[in-house]
Amino acid sequence: MNGLRAVVREVWGLFVDDGLFALSIVIWLAVGWILPRVDLPPVVACVLFAVGLAVLLIVSAVRRAGEREAGG
Numbered sequence: 001m002n003g004l005r006a007v008v009r010e011v012w013g014l015f016v017d018d019g020l021f022a023l024s025i026v027i028w029l030a031v032g033w034i035l036p037r038v039d040l041p042p043v044v045a046c047v048l049f050a051v052g053l054a055v056l057l058i059v060s061a062v063r064r065a066g067e068r069e070a071g072g
Contacts, residue, residue: 021060028052 016022031052035045 018060018064021056024056024060025053028056 028049032045032049035048036042040048
């Protein structure tokens with residue numbers, strides 16, 4: 001069972017480097033699906049969606065840089 005768990009962890013690591021970042025993107029995609037349905041103008045919904053993804057990327061990069069700086 002430990003061998004199977006190790007294989008699954010390795011395959012997961014091939015596609016997902018940062019699990020929190022991946023989960024954040026999935027949640028933001030759900031929010032992006034909801035945005036046009038709350039009576040926002042389409043342009044505003046698109047801008048909010050794009051800005052949200054950019055913020056997620058920046059936060060992830062800053063967090064990752066802090067980890068590397070602290071690690072060595």
